[in-house]
Amino acid sequence: MNSLIEEKVREIREIVGDGKAIIALSGGVDSSTAAMLAYKAIGERLYAVFVNTGLLRKGEPEFVIKTFRDFGLNLVAVNAEERFFRALKGVIDPEEKRKVIGKVFVEIFEEEAKKIGADFLIQGTIAPDWIESRGGIKSHHNVGGLPERLKLRIIEPLRDLYKDEVRQLARELGIPKEIYERMPFPGPGLAARIIGEVTPERVRIVREANAIVEEEIERAKLRPWQAFAVLLGLKTVGVQGDIRAYKETIAVRIVESTDGMTANAMNVPFEVLQRIAFRIVSEIPEVCRVLYDVTNKPPATIEFE
């Protein structure tokens, strides 16, 4: 693997020359690893652009900004919550959603690159991203959202790798455990976990539910590939304190996988699932029912959209 680091660093250095580059940093394993490779290659001429889309997990923007500032990276944090919500207004189709998000991302990267004077955009794209985009399964935001005429030249040092290989690389690069052990999180963020329209209110519900799932998985010391909540946009009847309820339904998805290409629904102890359901309904007043997804990938994908 060390030779792989050298090879990638050399590759980035050759392409960028004495120019400047920006990296699209989400704080996930892939973009963090790509960022460290690029930092090794071009140092101060790298600018990490972190976009708060308003679609991130609880506490995530603060975590990412602090972690990477501590690293010494040139970090540009862009607050674009309103911009994403505006673009997503009325969008229901899952592919359309992904493309809208990809488009806003690219606009922001182009604007920031212009301010900095960078000609290159480094992305943490990995093999499943382009395999699924090309196969028409789903457009990954870093692939399917790109316009045909992009003003920036794209560099994707991790294109041929899968997540498990990227994690190993991250470890060797000295990236902290809290980052390389993070669960994968989709580029379109919580928007991929909301069926139907994405609004600040609906994001708030799924964000809370998602945090509960992650906390309980941590508490039970389980190590799934991913564990998350989805807002199904489907109301069902409940009875809460002798009162009829007609409220939202949350699906919980917990899967095991090596590389994200195939995945199995995890055999999570029933008590853990029940505790998740109890907490979601008691802490989020808009919800009255919780379901557990037992489907593998294939036939279902890991994320719902």
Added chain:
Amino acid sequence: MIAIIENHGQYTHRIWRTLREIGVKAEIIENTTPVSEIKNRKPAGIIFSGGPSLERAGNCWEILERYGEFGVPLLGICLGHQLIAKFFGGEVGRGKRAEYSLIEVEILEEDDIFRGLPGILRVWASHMDEVKKMPRDFELLARSEFCEIEAIRHRELPIYGVQFHPEVAHTEKGKEIYRNFVYLCKI
């Protein structure tokens, strides 16, 4: 070098990764590449990847027509398996039931690609079409509860077809199947 012919499958790159892990050089080659060009690269073995439809299998049919010019072991995965069966006179069509994710496969004939593997293999599949009638001069190597023809072998030539996906991480002993194939390629 093993040539992996890309039929737009989700797991084509996984085949490449598996071979890389075994330590064998492999190249993913678009199925629209002229057959003579593939020949010039002198592959020691050929793998037909899976994919969404027989119509998008490009030059795979021509590779089979000119198989004698290659004379190297050939392995078809999923759609690649169906393509081989169809070429040699078998029938391919929609299965009564689809197979997705975990299935148990009963190995009927261990040689050559299932050498050293258990009699029941827990593997992952992803298909709705299947081989419905065996091609001429082929032997059945494996079957499952949902699909009668899970793996086949030509009686004389080193040509193999497997309906499931040995290259995905969830398939038990999948890498061993590729190792057996690589062994046949004498690399």
